[in-house]
Amino acid sequence: xxxxxxxxxxxLREIREDLPGPLNLMEVCGTxxxxxxxxxxxxMLPPGIRLLSGPGCPVCVTPPQVIDAVLELSMEKDVLLTSxxxxxxVPGSRAGxxxxxxxxxxxxxETVYSPVDAVELALRHPEKQVVFLGVGFETTAPGTAAAVLxxxxxxxxxxxxxxxxxCVEPALRTLIQSEVFLVDGFLCPGHVASIIGARGFAFLPExxxxxxxxxxxxPEDILLAVSRLVRxxxxxxxxxxxxxxxxxxxxxxxxxxxMLETCFERRFDLWRGLGxxxxxxxxxxPALRDFDAELRFKVSYPETETKTPCRCGDVxxxxxxxxxxxxxxxxxxxxxxxxxxxxxxxxxCAATWKYKGA
Amino acid sequence: xxxxITLDYGSGGRKTARLIEKLLVPAFSNPALDSLGDGAIIxxxxxxxxxxxxxxxxxxxxxxxDIGKLAVCGTVNDLAxxxxxxxxxxxALILEEGLPMRxxxxxxxxxxxxxxxxxxxxxxGDTKVVExxxxxxxxxxxxxxxxxxxxxxxxxxxxxxxxVIVSGTVGDHGTAVMLARSGMMEGELCSDCAALNGxxxxxxxxxxxxxxxxxxxxxxxxxxxxxxxxxxxxGIILDEEKIPVRPQVQAACDMLGLDPLYCANExxxxxxxxxxxxxxxxxxxxxxxxxxxAAVIGKVSAETPGRLVLQxxxxxxxxxxxxxxxxxxxxx
Numbered sequence: 001x002x003x004x005x006x007x008x009x010x011x012l013r014e015i016r017e018d019l020p021g022p023l024n025l026m027e028v029c030g031t032x033x034x035x036x037x038x039x040x041x042x043x044m045l046p047p048g049i050r051l052l053s054g055p056g057c058p059v060c061v062t063p064p065q066v067i068d069a070v071l072e073l074s075m076e077k078d079v080l081l082t083s084x085x086x087x088x089x090v091p092g093s094r095a096g097x098x099x100x101x102x103x104x105x106x107x108x109x110e111t112v113y114s115p116v117d118a119v120e121l122a123l124r125h126p127e128k129q130v131v132f133l134g135v136g137f138e139t140t141a142p143g144t145a146a147a148v149l150x151x152x153x154x155x156x157x158x159x160x161x162x163x164x165x166x167c168v169e170p171a172l173r174t175l176i177q178s179e180v181f182l183v184d185g186f187l188c189p190g191h192v193a194s195i196i197g198a199r200g201f202a203f204l205p206e207x208x209x210x211x212x213x214x215x216x217x218x219p220e221d222i223l224l225a226v227s228r229l230v231r232x233x234x235x236x237x238x239x240x241x242x243x244x245x246x247x248x249x250x251x252x253x254x255x256x257x258x259m260l261e262t263c264f265e266r267r268f269d270l271w272r273g274l275g276x277x278x279x280x281x282x283x284x285x286p287a288l289r290d291f292d293a294e295l296r297f298k299v300s301y302p303e304t305e306t307k308t309p310c311r312c313g314d315v316x317x318x319x320x321x322x323x324x325x326x327x328x329x330x331x332x333x334x335x336x337x338x339x340x341x342x343x344x345x346x347x348x349c350a351a352t353w354k355y356k357g358a
Numbered sequence: 359x360x361x362x363i364t365l366d367y368g369s370g371g372r373k374t375a376r377l378i379e380k381l382l383v384p385a386f387s388n389p390a391l392d393s394l395g396d397g398a399i400i401x402x403x404x405x406x407x408x409x410x411x412x413x414x415x416x417x418x419x420x421x422x423x424d425i426g427k428l429a430v431c432g433t434v435n436d437l438a439x440x441x442x443x444x445x446x447x448x449x450a451l452i453l454e455e456g457l458p459m460r461x462x463x464x465x466x467x468x469x470x471x472x473x474x475x476x477x478x479x480x481x482x483g484d485t486k487v488v489e490x491x492x493x494x495x496x497x498x499x500x501x502x503x504x505x506x507x508x509x510x511x512x513x514x515x516x517x518x519x520x521x522v523i524v525s526g527t528v529g530d531h532g533t534a535v536m537l538a539r540s541g542m543m544e545g546e547l548c549s550d551c552a553a554l555n556g557x558x559x560x561x562x563x564x565x566x567x568x569x570x571x572x573x574x575x576x577x578x579x580x581x582x583x584x585x586x587x588x589x590x591x592x593g594i595i596l597d598e599e600k601i602p603v604r605p606q607v608q609a610a611c612d613m614l615g616l617d618p619l620y621c622a623n624e625x626x627x628x629x630x631x632x633x634x635x636x637x638x639x640x641x642x643x644x645x646x647x648x649x650x651x652a653a654v655i656g657k658v659s660a661e662t663p664g665r666l667v668l669q670x671x672x673x674x675x676x677x678x679x680x681x682x683x684x685x686x687x688x689x690x
Contacts (some may be wrong), residue, residue, distance in 0.1 A: 038617075040674015085615075113540050113614075219672040235668055345615055355676040 008223065014042060015227045018234040022048045024182050025229055026318050028168065030057030030346025031188030031217055034144055039219035039354035045226065052182075052318035053348035055171050055274060058136040058339045059086045060347050062164055062315055063272045065301040067340075068092040070133060070162070073297055074099060074107040080125065081109045082118035083133040084183055086344045093308065095331075095338050115140075115147035115161075122151065124161035131157075131293045134163045139191040140199075140280055141165045142256040145263035148284065148291050160293035163283050166269060168192050169200065170280035174271075176208050180319055185211035185229040187222065190244040193258075197252030198242040205238040217243035272340065273313025276303060301332060310339035315348050321350040329353065361459040367439040367487045377485055381463065382449075383536040385470040386480035387586035390446070398481035400446050405440035405509065409433055418465065418495050420538040422531075422549030424467035427556040427626060430472035431537060431553045432575070437525045439571040439627070440553040441511045441562060442504030444476065447670055449483040449500055454493035460626055462684030465496065475552035478502065511585040513630075515569045521636035522594055525548070525627040525643050526651040528579050532621030533610045535537060546606050552625030557648045561627070563677035564642045566635035572628050579682040580622040583656075583666050584680045596678070600655045619668075620681045 005191050014357040027033055033053045036042060042051055055061050071092050075125045081099065088100045088111065103109045107127070115132050122130035134144040144161055169188065175181065188201045193214045204212035211232035213292055215225035225243045232238055242248055244245050260282070269281025293299070310332065311325035322328050322341065332338040341347035345354075366373040383392065390398040411432045418425040428445065436443040438456065455464065472481055530550040536548055558571055574582035579601075583594050603618045611618050625648055632637045638656050643649030666678045 005673060038676065039672040040668075040670045040676045041672065042672050042674075044672075180364070219670075219674075354679060 008220065011223050011227050015049070016046050017231050018227070018230045019048050019349065022050070023184045023230065023233060024050045024052055024227060024318065025185050025187060026052045026054045026183040027187040027215075027222070028054040028056040028172065028343065029187075029191065030060070031191065031284045032187055032189065032215065032222060033057065033224060033348050033351045034217060034346050035217050037351035040224060041354070045236035048085070049230070049296055052274070052321075053316065053351070054113045054186075054318060055175065055271065055316040056137070056168070057316070057341065057344050057346040057348070058140070058164075058166070059090055059344035060312060061166065061171070061271045061273065062090065062135060062340065063270045064091075064093040066164060069299050069301040071097060071099065072129065073100055073299065074102045074109060076129070076297070078127070078129050079108065079297075080128045080130045081107070081133060082121060083132060084110045084135060086346070087133055087135060089097065089337060089343045090266045090340045091337060091343070096314070096336070105210075108142065112153065115144045118322050119147050119151045119154065119156050119159050122156040123154060126158055127349045128158060129296075130159050131297075132159070132161045134161045134165050137166055137168050137189075137192050138195045139189075141264065142195065142259050145259040148261070148263055148288055151286070151291055157290075160291050160296050161284065161301070163264070163281070165264070165282040166271070167280055167282065169203065170277050171271060171274055174277050175317055176210070176276050178317065183210070184233055184316055185213070185238070187225050187229065188212050190214055190216045190221070190248055193242075193244070193248040193252070194254045195253050198248050198250055199238060200252065205240050209238050213237040214244050214248050254305055259347045270303060273316045276333065308339070312339035312341040312349070315341050322352040325349070363453045363455055363457040363462065363487055365455050365487050365489060367453060367485070374485060378431050381466055382483060382485070385466050386449070386473065388479045388481065390481035391483075393499045396456050398446065398505070400481060403473040405504050407437045407440040407504040407508035408501070409436040409440075410499065411436060412497065413493065416472055417492055417535075417538055420549055421547060422426045423551035423624070424465055424494050425496060427472040427551050429498040429500045430469055430476060430478070431551055431624060432457065433605060434476045434478055434555055435573040437502050438483040438553075438558040439505035439511070439560070439573055440504065440506065441508030441571070442506045443559070444478045444502055444504040444555050445615060446481045447473065447478050449480045450498065451483070451485045452493055452499075453485065454495050455488045456488055457495050460562060462496065469656040470586040472553065475586060476555055477562065489568070493562050499511065504623070508568075511568065511570050511605040513570045516571070516586060516592060516630045516658050517632075518592055518658055519633050520569060520630050521633045521654050522583065522596070522640050522656040522658065523629045523631060523636065523643070524579060524602065524655050525554075525629070525649040525654060526606045526625075527607065528574070528623060528626060529607045529618030530576065531610065531620035532625040533607045533614075533618070535622075536616070537610055547604075547610060550623055550625035552648050554625065554627050554648060557627055557643060557646045558647050560642045561639055564635070565633035566639050568635075568639070569630040569632070573625060574628050576622045576628050578618070578622060579628065580617075580619040580666060580678040581680045582676070585586060587658075587664055587666065589664060591663050592658050592660055593665040593667060594656055595659050595662060595667045595669060596656035597669050598675035600653055602651050602653050618676060633657070643659065
């Protein structure tokens with residue numbers, strides 16, 4: 001897409017003029033991390049601005065013990081696991097062990113583009129137990145809800161969902177309340193906001209006095225949102241701004257919200273880097289428990305964080321940059337990843353590795 | 359009942375012979391093949407280029423081509439970018455039991471057509487059948503021989519200031535196959551699968567100072583250009599705005615989380631040429647069907663040794679590394 005270079009220059013000049021001092025800004029969404037890296041945006045900003053990648057890559061926040069349990073389930077004879085491509089390379093607690101490896105060992109694993117495709121697969125293979133690994137935030141949760149409702153309607157009894165779905169707000173609250181919190185303002189995820197509404201991030205300025213700008217995903221959108229954050233910080237007037245009004249409304253997508261309401265309830269959930277957070281995960285409501293893979297296959301995993309030398313946890317909480325991790329680029333590369341931040345194309349480590357500034 | 363491939367067709371017995379005599383020989387008939395020896399006796403030349411490639415694409419039919427056309431063009435292109443005129447191909451088929459004969463016939467017809475239009479002969483071959491579930495419909499291996507006409511092409515001869523040229527839009531094949539596999543956006547995208555020997559001849563016969571030619575297949579343009587400069591004193595700086603990408607390909611890549619610069623091409627040529635010859639090479643390319651959208655996309659530079667750098671359309675810069683692992687569609 002051709003960019004309006006003069007406008008970009010103007011926004012950059014505004015940022016330079018407004019900049020009150022060194023700032024740490026956190027982009028919460030993995031797609032933002034990717035767009036920033038891909039456009040080379042970091043190198044264009046004044047050196048005082050540090051962009052940190054938050055806990056917004058769904059694959060990266062999935063803890064290793066859950067992956068271990070998924071790997072175990074993948075080896076069940078009649079089970080066909082379905083997932084988005086990113087999940088295939090995520091290592092469990094043993095480096096190198098992933099769904100991709102299990103697939104080579106005979107596990108039945110299919111990449112799907114939409115959870116509803118997994119239901120179709122279940123209908124075509126009644127002899128198999130088709131399990132969809134529901135990963136993501138409020139953005140992907142409505143699609144997973146649609147799949148469960150479709151399965152119910154079509155009587156796909158051999159379909160189930162392993163919900164690893166998570167909500168953004170409780171994670172941000174945990175992050176803000178943590179001992180080391182270095183973030184001056186948030187670039188809020190436009191995709192999530194399109195579902196929950198811009199209002200979903202009003203708690204940031206209202207309860208914590210933190211600037212929050214909902215941002216789109218083109219580099220221009222992100223640059224604009226950065227300039228708004230810098231302006232708010234310069235003026236000491238933290239507030240919620242919606243810099244992505246072409247996709248995000250004040251109150252979000254009611255239909256999607258209703259679907260979430262129909263299908264899911266909140267639960268305690270584990271996050272890599274953040275630990276256990278109450279009311280932060282989504283599980284199927286009692287009326288839909290027949291489609292809950294964790295119940296169907298009696299899945300269990302320890303609720304404590306597994307020790308690993310990988311610093312993905314610190315990376316997604318903004319406590320360190322990918323380059324600060326001793327494994328980065330050495331033992332941990334996209335070819336042979338140790339942590340999920342190096343696996344997912346949205347992961348901060350993968351983005352940093354892949355799109356190193358020049 | 360629909361005729362299908364059974365294990366018998368790979369037995370080496372009558373059915374194998376029938377497959378060869380009724381389907382394969384008539385399709386590719388030429389003196390070297392018709393004698394049906396264990397190997398073909400062919401006319402020689404002083405310098406030969408020799409290459410082999412195996413094809414395992416899924417699905418075997420995709421918009422813009424099929425596994426047969428791919429198997430011919432792939433090997434023809436490997437020879438052509440060596441500065442050779444491709445002449446002879448071998449054709450080895452690995453068939454999965456249960457493959458409908460009709461599909462095999464369609465693929466063979468496509469091989470025949472592709473070979474004819476590329477000016478190569480299929481002079482020897484082999485057929486094996488594997489049990490159902492032990493293969494994926496149809497695998498093809500082709501090996502090819504070409505007569506070297508323009509020796510000396512090598513990435514080692516690139517120099518600072520050289521121009522980097524691509525013969526057309528990038529990422530077409532990879533995205534078309536990915537979408538055909540997913541059943542999405544059918545008809546919107548087409549593989550660029552094509553033989554490039556005509557295009558290579560057009561470029562090389564200009565007499566321009568061409569350093570190296572390569573067809574950027576798996577791993578895409580970014581991976582191939584990295585191979586040119588790996589470990590050397592020179593780098594390449596690409597200008598994102600100059601790289602031709604079809605809007606549909608860009609849209610599909612954005613949707614699937616892919617990058618056109620890393621998507622496979624099967625009918626594109628990358629050329630590094632002396633900057634003063636860039637216009638002449640570009641004009642030669644644009645006169646051919648395969649090179650109509652040719653563009654200068656970057657230059658060789660001592661500024662970034664060993665690195666491929668993209669000047670982004672947005673105004674930033676980033677390093678393009680080689681592709682790691684397969685491109686997998688991402689989550690959201």
